[in-house]
Amino acid sequence: MLGEYRIEGRGAAEIAASVERAVGAGGLVPGQPLPPMRELAVRLGVNPNTVAAAYRTLRERGVIETAGRRGSRVRAKPATTGREELRVEIPVGGRDLASGNPDPALLPRLAPALAAAAKEGDRRPVRYGDDPVDTDLARLARAELDADGVPEGPLTVTSGSLDAIERVLSAHLRAGDAVAVEDPGWGSVLDLIPALGLRTLPVGMDDDGPRPEALRQALDSGARALIVTDRAQNPTGASVTATRARALRAVLRDHPETLLIEDDHGHGIVDLPLHSLAGVTHHWAVVRSAAKAYGPDLRVAVLTGDPLTVDRVRGRLRLGPGWVSLLLQRAVARLWQEGAVDRVAVADSYGSRRDALLDALADRGVVGHGRSGMNVWIPVPDETGAVARLLQQGWAVAPGARFRLSSPPAIRITVSALTEEDIAPLAEAVAAAVRPSPGRVYG
Helix, strand or coil: CCCCCCCCCCCHHHHHHHHHHHHHHCCCCCCCECCCHHHHHHHHCCCHHHHHHHHHHHHHCCCEEECHHHCEEECCCCCCCCHHHCCCCCCCCCEEECCCCCCHHHCCCCHHHHHHHHHHHHHCCCCCCCCCCCHHHHHHHHHHHHHCCCCCCCEEEECCHHHHHHHHHHHHCCCCCEEEEEECCCHHHHHHHHHCCCEEEEEEEECCEECHHHHHHHHHCCEEEEEEECCCCCCCCCCCCHHHHHHHHHHHHCCCCCEEEEECCCCCCCCCCCCCCCCCCCEEEEEEECHHHHCCCCCCEEEEECHHHHHHHHHHHHHCCCCCCHHHHHHHHHHHHCCCCCHHHHHHHHHHHHHHHHHHHHHCCCCCECCCCCEEEEECCCHHHHHHHHHHCCEEEEEHHHCCCCCCCEEEEEHHHCCHHHHHHHHHHHHHHCCCCCCCCCC
């Protein structure tokens, strides 16, 4: 049943670790069945309850799943094997449209801001016990949040959006709880949730964000939290409209105990307004990262939310890293204050490339999606074949499997590396690699 791999261990933790190592190393593959608990207990010479505890740990970590009488098997996309492994190796001379990075030409120069922050640090060194949030950063962030209609709440700073999402989930949920997630959605979040011992419930998307009826179904099915990308959703480019926001708020009002997490992924790079859902439920959080507009290595994200949620996140930060470097916070504050990023120009640059590609695809009978941000999402009948055929033509695109749970196959193209001269040949290559894909709904 298990080929040459032999599960080992005497205690539940040892048995679980043995299985997890095998999954990570490829000794046990996705979908592979595990021995029945009693059979494995006899083989290892342990009590069946010990094996049951090991399997329970593996389920909570998102490594295996149990399907009644069919027994336990390695999950199709186990947390141990992250979606980032579903990447395309870019050949020499190939064009990288898969990694999702911003255009370096649109990022600001960091040296002046970092030098000024370092000079301030020399004059006023950071000490243990100091306020973990830079005063200027908090003031600027709060002003922008107020202008965008985000409810009043305390602020803290995390090391990027994913760090914020992890800390908020951990502050409220327990192993086994379900989280409603966008499908398709950010692959890192789809990996994170099972790694925390939580379960994902997919919420279908269209160009205007999560579909209200799909959200209601997920919440009625027991989801205790919802993660929403307000603008420039990765991978589809969806952006929540005012009409859609009203409909989603109406659903959330019927489930006020839901933990709401909003990731404003498009902050600083899109020209569409924010329509926040925050304030409808008892516990909520809104996070804005500096990564896309100012550079991926600026691991700074501002988090606001209800007082209990922010207080719990602050408490866990104190017990871990303590705080996000005030040097980085001061640098980001200076970049914001000085308008180092021309947000209108950045949004226009990404928008013109995105729209040009979508128009060129439409001229060739291929339907794509992308209302905002840096990505175009293209439904395809054969995801693997489309990726392979495009790679043969020198275009590396991201397979949709990195972003999907139950939504149909697709590919993601990041437009930040495209030039005007690239649009026509890329559209021709895509048209040759896929058949026309009808429909506006993603899942």
